[in-house]
Amino acid sequence: MEKFAPVKRSEDGQPVRYLIVDDSVFARKNLARMIESFGGQVIGEAGDGVTAISEYERLSPDIVLMDITMPQMEGIEAAEKIVRDHPGARIVMVSSVGYQENIVAALQRGARHFVQKPVKPEVLYEVIKYVMRDDATAARGAGAGV
Amino acid sequence: MRMDLIQPFINSADAVLAQALESPLSIEDLSMEEEAYRRNGIAAEVALTGEIEGRIIFDVDLGTAVQLASRLAGVAVSETDDALVREAVCELANQIIGNAVTTLNDQGFHFHVLPPTLLTSEQGGKGTEDTEALVMCFSTSSGKVFMNVALHYHRRRAAERAAVAG
Numbered sequence: 001m002e003k004f005a006p007v008k009r010s011e012d013g014q015p016v017r018y019l020i021v022d023d024s025v026f027a028r029k030n031l032a033r034m035i036e037s038f039g040g041q042v043i044g045e046a047g048d049g050v051t052a053i054s055e056y057e058r059l060s061p062d063i064v065l066m067d068i069t070m071p072q073m074e075g076i077e078a079a080e081k082i083v084r085d086h087p088g089a090r091i092v093m094v095s096s097v098g099y100q101e102n103i104v105a106a107l108q109r110g111a112r113h114f115v116q117k118p119v120k121p122e123v124l125y126e127v128i129k130y131v132m133r134d135d136a137t138a139a140r141g142a143g144a145g146v
Numbered sequence: 147m148r149m150d151l152i153q154p155f156i157n158s159a160d161a162v163l164a165q166a167l168e169s170p171l172s173i174e175d176l177s178m179e180e181e182a183y184r185r186n187g188i189a190a191e192v193a194l195t196g197e198i199e200g201r202i203i204f205d206v207d208l209g210t211a212v213q214l215a216s217r218l219a220g221v222a223v224s225e226t227d228d229a230l231v232r233e234a235v236c237e238l239a240n241q242i243i244g245n246a247v248t249t250l251n252d253q254g255f256h257f258h259v260l261p262p263t264l265l266t267s268e269q270g271g272k273g274t275e276d277t278e279a280l281v282m283c284f285s286t287s288s289g290k291v292f293m294n295v296a297l298h299y300h301r302r303r304a305a306e307r308a309a310v311a312g
Contacts, residue, residue, distance in 0.1 A: 023261055024233055024236060024237045024240065025229070025230075025233050026215075026218070026219070026230065026233035026234050026236070026237045027237050027240075029219065030218065030219070030237075033220065069240070069244070069259055069260070069261050070261060071261055095244065096240050096241045096242075096243070096244025096245055096247075096248070097244040097247055097248055097259055098244070098245075098248045099247070099248040099249075099251030099252050100251075100252055101251060101256075102248075102251070116245070116248070117240070117241045117244065117245075118162055118165055118166065118241050
């Protein structure tokens with residue numbers, strides 16, 4: 001996989017910490033591989049919205065990558081509940097179902113961005129940098145994709 | 147079955163599989179299914195509810211599924227790694243069907259998609275006049291991929307929704 005300039009947290013220079021939420025183990029593995037290529041650290045995974053909420057409480061990740069269509073509780077509802085308790089939560093919806101109504105609903109309920117599956121690493125990388133804004137820096141000249 | 151409901155699935159399968167496999171594919175066969183559905187290999191089913199209701203089955207033989215899983219995972223996946231191969235088929239189904247659902251929703255059809263489930267039975271129900279099944283066979287660099295689409299458009303639900311909105 002293409003290597004990207006590592007995105008680090010501005011405050012301490014440590015890797016950005018991610019929580020991946022998707023009911024597909026395969027999709028989680030793929031996202032984890034991409035995050036690794038961005039210099040990030042996967043600190044937790046969840047397969048449904050209910051677990052996502054408890055894992056967010058436990059881990060306080062810098063970014064959540066959240067699928068929409070999941071069993072028990074869908075991603076948009078989980079995002080809404082997380083943001084209600086943690087207004088600073090950075091949640092990026094990652095879903096194959098990306099129709100306008102769905103995207104608007106996700107953004108209105110607190111998600112910061114939307115990435116449609118199949119995920120292109122270069123797209124996700126740019127979204128991560130955008131969502132982290134001043135809270136992260138990407139080392140210059142550290143690889144392709146910048 | 148309405149072709150405007152089917153075309154997005156063809157376009158989506160074409161786009162998603164071509165991106166995943168990094169090679170073009172072609173439709174080898176397109177036919178209405180007269181007999182009951184019979185599973186070819188590893189199959190994932192996605193159900194739709196709302197103005198459009200029915201199901202789509204994404205079905206590949208084991209050898210093709212292993213190749214698809216390896217391409218998607220970026221590492222060699224073996225036939226013995228059942229769970230990963232099944233997950234790969236479900237995820238591809240999710241991506242193809244999700245992208246088609248996106249197009250249909252943006253065209254004004256409103257419905258909900260449920261998470262993919264692995265289909266374990268050898269045979270499924272026969273399509274009815276309302277939910278006749280269209281079977282597509284795609285020829286890819288990794289082998290043949292089948293998609294079995296049985297959808298029904300609920301004109302009354304769409305009219306009810308329009309009346310509420312209006």
